[in-house]
Amino acid sequence: MLDVDPPEHDRLRGVVDEYFHPGNLKKLRPSIRSIADEQLDQALEDGADVEIISEVTAPITVLTISRLLGIPYEQWDVIQQWSGAMDVDVSEGGGALFSGTGEYFAGLLEKRRQEPGDDLLSVIADPEIPLSEKERVSFCILLFLAGHFTTTHAIGNALWALEEEGLYGALRDGEIERTSTFEEALRYRGPVPKVSGRRTTEEVELSGTVIPAGEQVTAWIGAANRDPRTFDNPDQFDPERMPNPHIAFGSGPHRCLGAPLAKLEGDIIFEAITDRVEAIDVEESELVPNMDPIGHGFTRLPMKLYTEE
Ligand code: HEM
Incomplete structure (x- = not known):
């Protein structure tokens, strides 16, 4: 889907578009909240020291997309293992860790063809939908991968920015809104800083520069999101920024x-954390930032989460 133009693109996207409408996703709120609460319980079991990426944001986003796809609960440990690939720079061979995923999803699709459910795998497996088997499997892999790497880091980045700017208390006390805070974090430190691998299909003029047809181009999302022609004080993290036309x-x-889905998860995770965590502190000396093109953020984000208990 990522690599094809309309109308072929519309054919593929049309298969799952409806499933991702906010109205349809709303019903997932209680189950995502219970995933978030469970992970926070586990993360806080041994005290305030929590590595946010591996103990909070990654498990929550992996389990959420797994539930949405309809990956059986008893196989979530396999999925958790794949998500361990999060620590690997995907641009440098991390993809090999996912080599078993094709076979795995082909097996699950076959099961859904025989016994359809109300999950996303059943939508993709539906024999009435004109997709080749390869397209069905690719769909599952794309949704699984795109569905957690990005959101994991988006939420990590947001927590980091809130702490850096001393705004966590304001979020917890409802002085700043969860929704606009997450939008601003996406602008300020989004997890996808660039989109590359695109080619111009015809000559285009962009801000006075002519780009010939067939030229390879990279869209620098991170730069656009700090463009002073669009955003006042672009280098300032301002959760009350309105409007906020970022292109994260x-x-x-x-x-x-x-x-x-990403916005819903961001909202629920903020809600679950602020409901029980009084204050947060980043362990600066142990931070491990990364420049991963689809997971720009932190490989390790150790924090102290202070609760009342
Ligand atoms: C904060 C989290 C996320 C960010 C910042 C993000 C960012 C992006 C960006 C920039 C693109 C456009 C890529 C391009 O033009 O080549 C994209 C496409 C896509 N994203 Fe996300 N994403 C996020 C979360 C998710 C989630 C949760 C899913 C769930 C499955 C998802 C699935 C997809 C898919 C399937 C596409 C391809 C769409 C198409 O080609 O029509 N993303 N995402």
Whole structure:
């Protein structure tokens, strides 16, 4: 889906588009909240020291997309293992860790064909939908991968920015809104700083520069999101910024399919954390930042989460 133009792109996107509408996703709120609460319980079991990425944001986003796809609960440990690939720079061979995923999803699709359910795998497996088997499997892999790497880091980045700017208390006390805070974190330190691998299909003029047809181009989302012609004080993290026309989810026909899901997860995770955590502190000396093109953020984000208990 990522690599094809309309109308072929519309055919593929049309298969799952409806599933990702905010109205349809709303019903997932209680189950995502219970996933978030469970992970926070585990993370806080041994005290305030929590590595946010591996103990909080990654497990929550992996379990959420797994539940949405309909991966059986008893196989979540396999999925957790794949998500361990999070510590690996995918641009340098991390993909090998996912080599078993094709076979795995082909097996699950076959099961759904025989016994359909109300999950996303059943939508993709439906024999009435004109997709080749390869397209069905690719769909599952794309949704699984795109569905957690990005959101894991988006939420990590947001917590980091809140602490850096001393704004966590304001979020907890409802002085700043969860929704606008997450939008601003996506602008300020989004997890997808660039989109590359695109080619111009015809000559285009962009801000006075002519780009010939067939040229390879990279869209620097991170730079656009700090463009002073669009944003006042672009280097300032301002959760009350309004309007906030960032393009962290891209733009045009390929604009992120999962944006409503990512926003829902961000909102629920903020809610679950602020309901029980009084204050947060980043362990600066142990931070491990990364420049991963689809998971820009922190490989390790150790924090202290202070609760009342
Ligand atoms: C904060 C989290 C996320 C960010 C910042 C993000 C960012 C992006 C961006 C920039 C694109 C456009 C890529 C391009 O033009 O080549 C994209 C596409 C896509 N995203 Fe996301 N994404 C996020 C979460 C998700 C989630 C949760 C899913 C769920 C499955 C998802 C699924 C997809 C898919 C399937 C596409 C391809 C859409 C198409 O080609 O029509 N993303 N995303």
